[in-house]
Amino acid sequence: MSALHLNAPSGIGEITDGTDLAELALDHCELVSGDVLAITSKVVSKAEGRRGTGPREVSLAAETDRIVARRGPTQIVRNRLGLTMAAAGIDASNVAAGEHLLLPLDPDGTARRIRARIFTATGANVAVVITDTAGRAWRTGQTDIAIGAAGLLVQEEFAGREDAYGNPLAVTAPAVADELAGAAELASGKLGGRPFVVIRGRADLVLPAGEDGTGAGILNRPDGEDLFGLGARAAVLAALVGRDAVAFGAPAPVDDLVLALTELGGGSVETLSEQVRWTPAEGRMPSAAALAALGHAYAWQGVVDAAEGGTVLFRPLVP
Structure with a gap:
């Protein structure tokens, strides 16, 4: 005892x-x-x-x-x-x-x-x-x-x-x-x-x-490793204005990004080497500002494919 x-x-x-x-x-x-x-x-x-x-x-x-x-x-x-x-x-x-x-x-x-x-x-x-x-x-x-x-x-x-x-x-x-x-x-x-x-x-x-x-x-959990590095409102604002990237951490796992894209605009997602190709459902292509905010929060940069206007290519941001 x-x-x-x-x-x-x-x-x-x-x-x-x-x-x-x-x-x-x-x-x-x-x-x-x-x-x-x-x-x-x-x-x-x-x-x-x-x-x-x-x-x-x-x-x-x-x-x-x-x-x-x-x-x-x-x-x-x-x-x-x-x-x-x-x-x-x-x-x-x-x-x-x-x-x-x-x-x-x-x-x-x-x-x-x-x-x-x-x-x-x-x-x-x-x-x-x-x-x-x-x-x-x-x-x-x-x-x-x-x-x-x-x-x-x-x-x-x-x-x-x-x-x-x-x-x-x-x-x-x-x-x-x-x-x-x-x-x-x-x-x-x-x-x-x-x-x-x-x-x-x-x-x-x-x-x-x-x-x-x-x-x-x-x-003390290191910055970027804490799942709650920012408050709810602060996280939205930080993503929209592109700041406090350290609080969001390293590039999110591909599976996390795929889930976010599916929730954001549905459609189809193809995972390639160091790249994710996303085709949102018809009429659900997010605005450039929304793509930038998502990319900042997940540390994946999304660029609309000029050859295929309805497709977005995502690549992980280099820390």
């Missing part, structure tokens, strides 16, 4: 610029080898002086790599860390009026430094996770995720194994760093002033001393 124990000490006090988080954690947390120390990104940002005092919009623009979706004043963006978050993760809670906090510059690096400090001071081989709150597509509410990690196996790989019924597991890969971050948030709470959580019971996920591992950054 396994058990997970979480302890979130109180009495930490206010974090200011230059606060030594490793020393603070050692003063308040009882750590032994195999523990995972979760630290909220808010205190990391405060300790590292990541405070903004001007207009929040200016900070948002500086932290944004690209806009994913926009609804009224709400912006979901992919930020400079590769995280897709509302307002780039900028937080205006638990700070003085007129201030806001930006995410840490290098959460994985911060986790590595704190882990090393703890090992040097105590000899305890612990993993460190930097956590932050994020929303989820298709789900209301928020939960904490790992935005930085050191000394932790952040993702387990079950592909190639079999379940109890003998069924092969193909893509099962639990993001255990995020699961630990969510568990830590249950112990710390949002308003309790408990930024440190000691998680005990998953020593199997803690890497040997001196091995920091991949960090949490690998949990």
